[in-house]
Amino acid sequence: DTAVSQTPKYLVTQMGNDKSIKCEQNLGHDTMYWYKQDSKKFLKIMFSYNNKELIINETVPNRFSPKSPDKAHLNLHINSLELGDSAVYFCASSPNANSGTPGRTQYFGPGTRLTVL
């Protein structure tokens, strides 16, 4: 009965490869997010989708491409991996971003630790 799940939990790969991380939520939420947490634990939003529509797209290299096949899934594909992409990537979800309700809680997945060699 996991609320927000991510696969894989660990991903070790060579520079230049292409990889994907999958995220699924079973909370019935409309909005999903991807965050990057660096080695100093600093968290920064990358993308947000609301009902499969991109609503937040921070300054992220275009090697990163999110895909939302339906509102319960938000996958992250990374092309031509670089050393600096090594980090922990967190998926999160929350109720409808367009509802205007303040203080909506975001529910985070367990994270995917990506190591680029």
Add this chain to the structure above:
Amino acid sequence: GNSVTQMEGPVTLSEEAFLTINCTYTATGYPSLFWYVQYPGEGLQLLLKATKADDKGSNKGFEATYRKETTSFHLEKGSVQVSDSAVYFCVIGNEKLTFGTGTRLTIIP
């Protein structure tokens, strides 16, 4: 844009000590304020939140009050336990969250 400044860590306390982790922010508009906690090897989870001035969020013995006049949201707990050891993030925003740098807290028996 929004920014969050929180107390640098790491913080080490003895069990049953009083805890304060300071957090101040700058924001455009009227953000909601949150404390999220990350236990070792896990994702983040909401600890408490406040959505308007003078609101107090509380959970698991932790408290924080939304102080608009001082733009602060300090986290306090009267008596910490070993199980409170984690990284604590002060967070502000509504649609888009801005995170503080996190404060690593270690409680020793």
